[in-house]
Amino acid sequence: xxxxxxxxxxxxxxxxxxDFLTTRLxxxxxxxxxxxxxxxxxxxxxxxxxxxxxxMATAASRYDLARFGAEVMRFSPRQADLLICAGRVGIKMMPxxxxxYMQMCEPKWVIxxxxxxxxxxxxxxxxxxxxxxxxxxVDVYVPGCPPRPETLIQGVMAIQRxxxxxxxxxxxxxxxxxQLAIQETxxxxxxxxxxxxxxxx
Amino acid sequence: MSTExxxxxxxxxxxxxxxxxxxxxxxxKVTTDQICVRxxxxxxxxxxxxxxxxxxxxxxxxCDLTCVDYLQFPxxxxxxxxxxxxxxxxxxxxxxxxxxxNDPDPEVxxxxxxxxxxxxxxxxxxxxxxxxxxxxxxxxxILTWDxxxxxxxxxxxxxTGLGEREDYPTLTRESS
Numbered sequence: 001x002x003x004x005x006x007x008x009x010x011x012x013x014x015x016x017x018x019d020f021l022t023t024r025l026x027x028x029x030x031x032x033x034x035x036x037x038x039x040x041x042x043x044x045x046x047x048x049x050x051x052x053x054x055x056m057a058t059a060a061s062r063y064d065l066a067r068f069g070a071e072v073m074r075f076s077p078r079q080a081d082l083l084i085c086a087g088r089v090g091i092k093m094m095p096x097x098x099x100x101y102m103q104m105c106e107p108k109w110v111i112x113x114x115x116x117x118x119x120x121x122x123x124x125x126x127x128x129x130x131x132x133x134x135x136x137x138v139d140v141y142v143p144g145c146p147p148r149p150e151t152l153i154q155g156v157m158a159i160q161r162x163x164x165x166x167x168x169x170x171x172x173x174x175x176x177x178x179q180l181a182i183q184e185t186x187x188x189x190x191x192x193x194x195x196x197x198x199x200x201x
Numbered sequence: 202m203s204t205e206x207x208x209x210x211x212x213x214x215x216x217x218x219x220x221x222x223x224x225x226x227x228x229x230k231v232t233t234d235q236i237c238v239r240x241x242x243x244x245x246x247x248x249x250x251x252x253x254x255x256x257x258x259x260x261x262x263x264c265d266l267t268c269v270d271y272l273q274f275p276x277x278x279x280x281x282x283x284x285x286x287x288x289x290x291x292x293x294x295x296x297x298x299x300x301x302x303n304d305p306d307p308e309v310x311x312x313x314x315x316x317x318x319x320x321x322x323x324x325x326x327x328x329x330x331x332x333x334x335x336x337x338x339x340x341x342x343i344l345t346w347d348x349x350x351x352x353x354x355x356x357x358x359x360x361t362g363l364g365e366r367e368d369y370p371t372l373t374r375e376s377s
Contacts, residue, residue, distance in 0.1 A: 091346055091365065094369060098372045126351075126362025126366055127345065127362075135369060135370070137374045
């Protein structure tokens with residue numbers, strides 16, 4: 001009996017089988033956790049422009065975001081796990097957005113909705129952020145100006161796939177994220193301005 | 202009382218100042234209903250107080266206070282034209298007034314003592330053009346963010362800025 005127990009402890013193949021069982025159990029629990037998590041996303045609408053109207057339309061009865069379990073719009077970052085940034089963000093607004101992101105509890109995800117939030121859109125001016133991903137992490141980009149509700153739903157479904165794949169892993173474990181290289185975008189038109197010399201047209 | 206009569210009153214009261222009526226839009230040749238007078242900066246508060254208090258003028262309301270940058274404008278001699286739009290609710294007449302200042306240190310006396318509503322409008326002009334209002338109770342930037350150094354509505358400021366929108370702290374997944 002003692003011999004058998006020693007054998008059990010020391011035998012490498014048996015120990016690995018036990019580990020194998022634990023891993024299977026863990027992944028099973030994780031699977032159900034992720035399944036429930038992805039079907040109960042609580043979005044925080046950070047709607048600053050016309051994309052916000054489409055966001056409201058997505059949440060309303062015709063497109064019905066509730067079909068994807070994401071109908072509980074939370075206006076407190078403490079209660080939300082999905083930040084939907086809908087609309088243009090000025091430099092003066094950026095610290096607010098960053099503060100809201102930091103206040104959200106892990107795990108958390110970010111959708112950058114619309115051309116302005118993704119790239120600055122047509123607002124290529126000194127005061128507008130040329131894409132919020134330059135200053136904070138973004139998981140899913142939703143294109144459009146503004147995106148139709150179907151497009152936003154596709155973005156939410158992409159978030160659901162990410163949640164299913166990564167689940168409870170915190171943002172730190174997810175790695176460095178999608179930091180873009182910040183290029184100088186302001187130098188492009190300076191020569192043009194000098195050419196016209198600020199002439200009044 | 203028409204605007205011409207208001208200007209006549211001004212000329213009688215302040216004979217030292219040239220109150221020649223001009224068109225508000227400088228490229229217009231004909232003086233139409235929008236008549237503008239020039240006021241030198243050193244006598245601005247005196248003239249404005251008279252315009253508000255005198256029985257014949259009674260400009261109780263400052264409708265707007267803004268600025269124009271006349272950099273390389275054809276025929277312009279001064280750079281910044283601080284523009285005042287006055288309205289008399291009693292007599293139902295209007296008057297535009299401009300006060301011209303120049304680089305390197307554009308300074309205009311504040312009219313917050315005459316019309317308290319000028320406070321935020323002067324802050325906006327200071328924010329966008331860099332015209333300082335001497336005697337202003339709270340001359341801070343109002344629209345752009347703290348740490349912004351430029352004056353974006355000046356004609357020699359590039360539309361895409363001088364790198365202010367890139368120079369900003371970045372939030373990563375590790376740092377949050």
